[in-house]
Amino acid sequence: MSVDYLHTHEILVNMGPQHPSTHGVLRLVVKTDGEWVTETQPYIGYLHRCAEKIGESVEYPQFVPYTDRLDYLGAINNNLCYCLAVERLAGIEVPERATYLRVIGAELNRIASHLISYGTFGMETGAFTPFFYGFRERETILSIFEKWFGARLTYHLCRIGGVMADITPEIAQDIRDFIKTMRAVWDDYNTLLSFNEIFVRRTADVGVIPPEMAIEYGLTGPCLRGSGVKWDLRKNDPYCFYDTFDFDIPVGEGLMGTVGDSWDRYWVRMREIIESTKIIEQALDRMPEGAIRAKVPKILKLPKGEVYVRCENPRGELGFYLVSDGGTKPYRLKIRAPSFCNLSITNAICKDCLLADVIVIVGSIDIVLGEVDR
Amino acid sequence: MRRPKNKVAEYFVNIYRSLATIAAGMGVTIKVFFQKPVTLQYPDELPVIEEAFRGLHIYEQEKCIACEMCVKACPIDCISLQYEGKGKKARIKSYRIDYTKCLFCNLCVEACPTHCIKMGKEYNLCSYDRAGCVRELAEDIYSERSTVSE
Ligand code: SF4
Ligand code: SF4
Numbered sequence: 001m002s003v004d005y006l007h008t009h010e011i012l013v014n015m016g017p018q019h020p021s022t023h024g025v026l027r028l029v030v031k032t033d034g035e036w037v038t039e040t041q042p043y044i045g046y047l048h049r050c051a052e053k054i055g056e057s058v059e060y061p062q063f064v065p066y067t068d069r070l071d072y073l074g075a076i077n078n079n080l081c082y083c084l085a086v087e088r089l090a091g092i093e094v095p096e097r098a099t100y101l102r103v104i105g106a107e108l109n110r111i112a113s114h115l116i117s118y119g120t121f122g123m124e125t126g127a128f129t130p131f132f133y134g135f136r137e138r139e140t141i142l143s144i145f146e147k148w149f150g151a152r153l154t155y156h157l158c159r160i161g162g163v164m165a166d167i168t169p170e171i172a173q174d175i176r177d178f179i180k181t182m183r184a185v186w187d188d189y190n191t192l193l194s195f196n197e198i199f200v201r202r203t204a205d206v207g208v209i210p211p212e213m214a215i216e217y218g219l220t221g222p223c224l225r226g227s228g229v230k231w232d233l234r235k236n237d238p239y240c241f242y243d244t245f246d247f248d249i250p251v252g253e254g255l256m257g258t259v260g261d262s263w264d265r266y267w268v269r270m271r272e273i274i275e276s277t278k279i280i281e282q283a284l285d286r287m288p289e290g291a292i293r294a295k296v297p298k299i300l301k302l303p304k305g306e307v308y309v310r311c312e313n314p315r316g317e318l319g320f321y322l323v324s325d326g327g328t329k330p331y332r333l334k335i336r337a338p339s340f341c342n343l344s345i346t347n348a349i350c351k352d353c354l355l356a357d358v359i360v361i362v363g364s365i366d367i368v369l370g371e372v373d374r
Numbered sequence: 375m376r377r378p379k380n381k382v383a384e385y386f387v388n389i390y391r392s393l394a395t396i397a398a399g400m401g402v403t404i405k406v407f408f409q410k411p412v413t414l415q416y417p418d419e420l421p422v423i424e425e426a427f428r429g430l431h432i433y434e435q436e437k438c439i440a441c442e443m444c445v446k447a448c449p450i451d452c453i454s455l456q457y458e459g460k461g462k463k464a465r466i467k468s469y470r471i472d473y474t475k476c477l478f479c480n481l482c483v484e485a486c487p488t489h490c491i492k493m494g495k496e497y498n499l500c501s502y503d504r505a506g507c508v509r510e511l512a513e514d515i516y517s518e519r520s521t522v523s524e
Contacts, residue, residue, distance in 0.1 A: 058449050061481065062447070062448075062449035062481065063449070064479075065449060065477045065479035065481070066449070066477075129399070129403065136412055139412070143424075146423075146424045146426070146427060147424045147425075147426060148426065149426060149428075150424065150426035150427045150428035150480075150493070151427075151428050151478065154477065154478065154479075156477075156479045156480065164480065165426065188402045188405075188406075191395075191398045191399055191401070191402050192399045192402050192403075193399075195395060195398075196395045196396065196399055197388070197391040197392040197394075197395045197396075198392055198395075198396070201388075
């Protein structure tokens with residue numbers, strides 16, 4: 001439809017930084033022509049905490065709790081990636097049991113993160129109920145975490161050379177029970193939101209990212225897979241025995257509209273929940289007995305050199321680039337945050353759409369501002 | 375999903391699908407309505423805190439040997455320790471943790487050779503002012519003018 005004949009003066013609308021539909025403190029400056037959006041510019045930096053500089057000024061083990069605060073919804077994945085980077089440079093061998101525990105923690109955390117994304121995405125399209133369902137199951141995960149290592153948000157589970165605490169048979173049983181519940185309520189989730197016609201009409205064909213464009217903008221994670229590109233670091237650049245687990249990589253198929261629309265990105269996340277439960281089950285079955293922490297010197301000095309380690313965190317490729325000059329602190333630490341790169345596509349896809357769609361599109365990218373600003 | 379080509383048909387199919395899927399969603403709500411509630415009426419009902427919980431620290435002064443390992447391990451320097459003497463005979467004058475900074479990371483606990491600092495189950499961190507967030511964990515049992523704050 002041509003809207004030329006309805007042309008009016010363009011208005012600048014300021015969305016955020018404190019706005020219930022932006023995940024955190026994100027400011028979007030939207031240029032609108034009536035209801036139609038012609039330009040969307042994200043402004044970031046409100047949550048900047050100098051994470052990289054802090055990393056350069058504290059010792060290696062001391063930075064691990066800070067990584068919790070980058071992407072606070074996927075904290076274990078962040079811990080894991082940083083620990084892997086340090087371990088690779090230092091040449092520390094992690095016990096097998098610890099690696100399996102890390103996988104269990106990381107995947108549970110991925111489920112928790114996707115559940116939040118499910119709830120908030122529902123809210124953004126005007127459905128309030130899914131939020132409570134998502135948080136109900138997430139609460140179970142948090143209770144398991146609390147029983148396991150004592151924290152509910154800032155986990156600090158992975159330590160350099162292993163994990164903080166072992167799981168008891170009781171906790172293992174809790175995790176298995178949770179998996180059973182999660183699989184049962186997953187269908188309820190879909191009845192509530194995924195296949196709801198109003199939700200589908202709000203999200204299908206909205207904010208379409210073609211695969212080439214997704215690759216050009218450096219998208220990773222569910223945003224990239226939503227566009228139909230099968231790229232998952234757990235399979236493509238395996239770490240922590242992920243290549244030995246049997247799980248699928250869900251990709252967008254354009255079930256409700258075009259491949260790469262908001263619904264596809266959402267659906268990839270929903271299916272990843274089920275895939276993660278598969279991984280956890282296998283890890284629980286295969287986990288050997290043994291130590292959970294390698295012997296790491298009290299004062300950890302890394303050899304001279306540099307390393308880049310990347311992991312698949314719930315939002316995409318998280319990378320830590322470490323440069324060591326042989327001391328107890330990194331000379332340089334660079335964090336490649338998936339949310340930051342994913343957010344860069346906002347202006348390209350929030351064009352010629354309705355104002356209400358901007359919220360849906362930004363929601364479907366699923367950013368965490370703690371990670372964008374670092 | 376397949377959508378009908380005819381505009382009029384689409385209009386009615388839309389209405390039908392919306393109503394049908396909302397009704398299906400309502401079914402889930404009704405199913406949950408008859409289940410036990412999972413929420414807790416805090417503060418009337420208190421949550422059960424797990425044994426492993428990392429809350430406010432518990433400090434056993436008699437065991438402390440003033441080795442400062444915990445102070446060095448802390449990423450954010452929120453422990454301040456004052457003492458006289460070293461080793462078994464150490465007199466701890468004050469052991470303060472600044473909870474405006476603490477990350478609840480457990481690193482101090484892991485560093486302590488005598489296991490005298492632990493993380494407890496207390497989760498009420500609120501206080502009316504900034505000064506109240508700095509908690510004194512040691513009792514100054516040696517000096518005459520005790521300056522222990524509550
Ligand atoms: S828990 Fe962490 S931040 Fe808090 S006092 Fe101990 S070492 Fe410091
Ligand atoms: S590490 Fe333990 S023994 Fe040493 S000063 Fe700290 S609390 Fe005392």
